[in-house]
Amino acid sequence: MQFAALPERLVAIRAAIDAAARRGGHGQAVRIVAVTKTHGPEAVDAAFQAGLGDVGENRVQEALDKMGQVTASVRWHLIGHLQRNKARHSDRFDLVHSVDSLRLADAIHEVGVKRGRPIPVLLQVNVSGEGTKGGFSPAELQRAVGPVAVLDGITVCGVMTMAPFGAPESVLRTVFGGARECGRMLRDAGIPSATELSMGMSGDYEVAVEEGATMIRLGTILFGERH
Ligand SMILES: *Cc1c(COP(=O)(O)O)cnc(C)c1O
Numbered sequence: 001m002q003f004a005a006l007p008e009r010l011v012a013i014r015a016a017i018d019a020a021a022r023r024g025g026h027g028q029a030v031r032i033v034a035v036t037k038t039h040g041p042e043a044v045d046a047a048f049q050a051g052l053g054d055v056g057e058n059r060v061q062e063a064l065d066k067m068g069q070v071t072a073s074v075r076w077h078l079i080g081h082l083q084r085n086k087a088r089h090s091d092r093f094d095l096v097h098s099v100d101s102l103r104l105a106d107a108i109h110e111v112g113v114k115r116g117r118p119i120p121v122l123l124q125v126n127v128s129g130e131g132t133k134g135g136f137s138p139a140e141l142q143r144a145v146g147p148v149a150v151l152d153g154i155t156v157c158g159v160m161t162m163a164p165f166g167a168p169e170s171v172l173r174t175v176f177g178g179a180r181e182c183g184r185m186l187r188d189a190g191i192p193s194a195t196e197l198s199m200g201m202s203g204d205y206e207v208a209v210e211e212g213a214t215m216i217r218l219g220t221i222l223f224g225e226r227h
Helices: 006-024 041-049 060-067 084-092 102-115 138-149 169-188 205-210
Strands: 031-035 054-057 075-078 095-099 119-125 154-161 196-198 215-218
Touching: 006 031, 006 205, 031 041, 041 054, 054 060, 060 075, 060 084, 084 102, 084 119, 095 102, 095 154, 102 119, 102 138, 102 154, 119 138, 119 169, 138 154, 138 169, 154 169, 169 196, 169 205, 196 215, 205 215
Parallel strands: 031 054, 031 215, 054 075, 075 095, 095 119, 119 154, 154 196
Antiparallel strands: none
């Protein structure tokens, strides 16, 4: 019963998303990724029953465990850091949001080549330069485009970013707008598939949608506080 309030919360969140998308004027569709980390498999089932087909986990092992415990056919997103020695698990996910280095991109590419099916990924960008957050700086991303574009074992579907926690709105706009520009840069530089923008969490998703987010990753606002 812990998640009984989910359908009602979702109605309000979807209304807020629609309003933010109209204010932003980017005309994009917005997909909610329900972040179920630390919650049990029943959170995944509750999300699915509420109409959410996309689920995000930030740790590989927790995600694999949950996949084995859930029958709902959701799409699984890996949103947390992936260690290179766990890259072989990348093909269990419908989208890996957190490709934060060329070496990791290369390791996932090798998995995709071996499977004969490119693995869909996002490149994580660190626009604010915050030391605790991983990802390519915009300058690093520019240098990585060429080497990444030739990796046919991955499909680069866009970029992901995280804003500093509790940042004022002006900083959020700089970070989210910067990530949007990074996506445009990837497309201009020869990766036309880079159309997705994964940005925005419970505390900042409305600004993210205003700035063009196509995927928002929501945990707390859907499922309550994590323990
Ligand atoms: C936990 C997490 C989220 C969701 O955070 P909330 O503030 O609970 O919505 C989103 N993205 C990433 C990468 C996360 O680790």
